[in-house]
Amino acid sequence: MKLLAIIEAYSITGPAKNLIEFAELAREFDVDTSIATFVRGPESNKFSNTFIETARTKGIAVHVLRERGLGDRALLKDLNELVSRTSPQIVQTHAVKSHFLARLAGLPKRAPWIAFHHGYTWPAFRARVYNQLDRWSLRAAVKVVTVSIPFRDELVSKGVERNRIDIVHNAIRPDWGSGEPGNLREKLGIDPEEKIILIVGRLSREKDHLTLLQAVEKLPATVKPRLLIVGDGPERAPIEQETRQLGLTSRVTLTGHQPSAEPYYRIANLAVLSSLSEGSPNALLEAMAAGVPVVATNVGGIPEIVTNQENALLVAPGDVDSMSAAMTRLLMDTALASRLIENGRTAIREKHSPATRLKRLVEVYRSVL
Numbered sequence: 517m518k519l520l521a522i523i524e525a526y527s528i529t530g531p532a533k534n535l536i537e538f539a540e541l542a543r544e545f546d547v548d549t550s551i552a553t554f555v556r557g558p559e560s561n562k563f564s565n566t567f568i569e570t571a572r573t574k575g576i577a578v579h580v581l582r583e584r585g586l587g588d589r590a591l592l593k594d595l596n597e598l599v600s601r602t603s604p605q606i607v608q609t610h611a612v613k614s615h616f617l618a619r620l621a622g623l624p625k626r627a628p629w630i631a632f633h634h635g636y637t638w639p640a641f642r643a644r645v646y647n648q649l650d651r652w653s654l655r656a657a658v659k660v661v662t663v664s665i666p667f668r669d670e671l672v673s674k675g676v677e678r679n680r681i682d683i684v685h686n687a688i689r690p691d692w693g694s695g696e697p698g699n700l701r702e703k704l705g706i707d708p709e710e711k712i713i714l715i716v717g718r719l720s721r722e723k724d725h726l727t728l729l730q731a732v733e734k735l736p737a738t739v740k741p742r743l744l745i746v747g748d749g750p751e752r753a754p755i756e757q758e759t760r761q762l763g764l765t766s767r768v769t770l771t772g773h774q775p776s777a778e779p780y781y782r783i784a785n786l787a788v789l790s791s792l793s794e795g796s797p798n799a800l801l802e803a804m805a806a807g808v809p810v811v812a813t814n815v816g817g818i819p820e821i822v823t824n825q826e827n828a829l830l831v832a833p834g835d836v837d838s839m840s841a842a843m844t845r846l847l848m849d850t851a852l853a854s855r856l857i858e859n860g861r862t863a864i865r866e867k868h869s870p871a872t873r874l875k876r877l878v879e880v881y882r883s884v885l
Contacts, residue, residue: 517545517546517606517881518603518605518606519548519606519881520549520551520552520599520606520607520608520627521551521610522552522595522609522610522614523551523609524553524610525553525610526565526566526567528566528567528570528776530634530686530797530799531610532567533798535610536570536571536574536576537870538870538873539576545878549576550577550602551577551578552581553568553578554581554591554613555568555581556582556583568580581595581598591621592617592620595621599626604627606627606629607623607624607628607629608629608630609629610632612650612653615631615653615657616650616653618631619656624657624658628658628659628885629657630658630660630884631654632660632662633650633654633661633662633671635662635795636650636793650674651675654674654676655675658884659680659880659884660676660680660681661682661877662681662682663684663686663796663817664685665817665820667817668683684873684877684880685817685867685873686796686798686801687801688805688868688869689805689869689870690861690864692778692802692806693805693806693807693808694806694807695779695782697782697783698779700782700783706769710742711741711742711785712784713742713743713744713786713787713847714746714780714781714787714808715745715788716747716780716787716799717746717789717799718748719745719751720749720750720751721792723789723791723792724791724792724813724834725745727836728790728839729758729762729764730762730836731840731843732767732843733763734837734840735840735843735844735847736844739847744769744780745769746774746777747771747774748772748773781802781808782806786808786811786847787803787808787810787811788839789810789811789818790813790833790839791813792813792815792833794816794817794818796821800818800822800828801821801864804827804828804861804863804864804868807861808857809846809852809853809856809860810827810828810856810860811828811830811831811839811843812831813831813832813839814830814832815833826859827859827860827863829842
């Protein structure tokens with residue numbers, strides 16, 4: 517089976533990581549995956565891309581489509597020429613821009629098209645336009661693969677037929693995050709007695725870092741909390757401002773974008789997802805695989821992955837007091853934290869491994885063919 521996956525990625529985001537892992541494992545099922553990705557800017561810079569470099573080191577063929585500017589219609593010709601050269605049996609796209617360009621280029625007429633829907637963020641104006649266009653784009657896909665029941669229902673409300681939507685959760689290696697912690701804590705200047713609260717992900721409004729900061733401010737001083745924020749994005753300035761206003765400057769560290777969050781989970785005492793909206797969050801799976809207890813909001817696909825009191829503590833989104841109380845409980849109750857960790861690791865092994873996700877996707881592809 518020849519598969520062409522179209523994605524815009526510059527770093528190893530959740531969808532990018534899942535795609536690379538799928539392409540590696542799918543060889544065992546005789547699925548040959550090649551990737552097409554868009555790169556903006558001059559020709560000389562088109563290969564300075566962590567995603568491209570990582571995929572190629574794994575032996576995955578990557579086709580670079582250079583985007584010369586906003587509304588570059590030459591991309592449509594480039595996409596069609598690529599499909600002609602590679603002759604895929606299935607074309608799959610990831611995220612709203614790739615969906616739109618695939619339909620505008622007429623790719624659904626060239627090969628069965630499967631669109632992977634990862635949810636909608638609340639970013640800049642240009643991306644919001646693509647979000648609205650998704651209503652038109654996805655109606656031409658033979659299948660839409662999404663990551664949670666709420667996302668499926670949202671797609672149905674946009675006019676996608678329910679029987680064309682499949683739910684496939686994200687995955688992670690069960691041994692992810694199992695290495696030695698190293699000296700990262702010392703490099704970051706974190707005192708050995710401080711309890712590290714970790715949040716990983718894009719700094720965007722739907723992640724609601726401000727509620728988390730307010731919850732951290734309410735933690736008892738005896739806990740000695742240190743909030744570690746890994747990631748970057750448009751909300752960095754508001755997060756820094758809220759940190760100063762709450763008097764948390766000495767207790768909050770923003771690391772910026774990191775090639776991998778794995779070392780940070782190794783030093784964490786607690787992981788938090790404070791999101792207002794989520795699909796199948798990789799940050800949740802990462803924490804469970806790494807053996808870090810989790811406090812998460814009860815939104816999106818999170819309750820499809822974890823159960824309150826069994827393998828995580830779930831709280832209402834935007835509820836500062838409940839979030840602070842849950843964090844305090846896990847930081848002080850080591851028996852509860854240990855039980856959640858063990859149950860979380862079991863869930864990863866049994867339900868959310870890459871092999872489980874791979875088998876489910878191959879079933880979808882074969883049903884389409």
